[in-house]
Amino acid sequence: MGQETMGKKENEKKKQKLKREKEEKREERKLNNNKGKGLDAMIAYVDEDGNISSTPPDPRKRREIDLDSIQTGAAKREPVDPADLIRSGVVTFFNEAKGYGFITDLKSQQNVFVHVNQLSEAVKERDKVTFEIEMGPKGANAVSVKKTK
Numbered sequence: 001m002g003q004e005t006m007g008k009k010e011n012e013k014k015k016q017k018l019k020r021e022k023e024e025k026r027e028e029r030k031l032n033n034n035k036g037k038g039l040d041a042m043i044a045y046v047d048e049d050g051n052i053s054s055t056p057p058d059p060r061k062r063r064e065i066d067l068d069s070i071q072t073g074a075a076k077r078e079p080v081d082p083a084d085l086i087r088s089g090v091v092t093f094f095n096e097a098k099g100y101g102f103i104t105d106l107k108s109q110q111n112v113f114v115h116v117n118q119l120s121e122a123v124k125e126r127d128k129v130t131f132e133i134e135m136g137p138k139g140a141n142a143v144s145v146k147k148t149k
Helices: 002-031
Strands: 087-095 100-105 111-115 128-136 139-147
Touching: 087 111, 100 128, 111 128
Parallel strands: 111 139
Antiparallel strands: 087 100, 087 128, 100 111, 128 139
């Protein structure tokens, strides 16, 4: 029976030691607690370069910004003159059996796909044409193609 008492005493000592350690940890957490700090400790400032700092910006360096000059959203497109949309080019390839071909734009030297449905009259290779460009899922397409003399 003496041995059991000794084991009980050791277990009780271990429990007391764990309790003290737990209490010490709790006190340490209370001392190092970041909660309850004032509003000033939580405020961050952004300087003129966009960097975050803990000091407020210098009011003498303040610049006035015209609110109307700030662009929100996509850029506004300027109206396009319809005459600028019409391009001229040369038919470099046309397969009549399949109904498609390519036109080389004289200004940009870009090859543009053309389908037979977009032709106002039949064309052959080396014919001069006027056309408009429309962007399709696979790239630029020539539309409203007309043969020029």
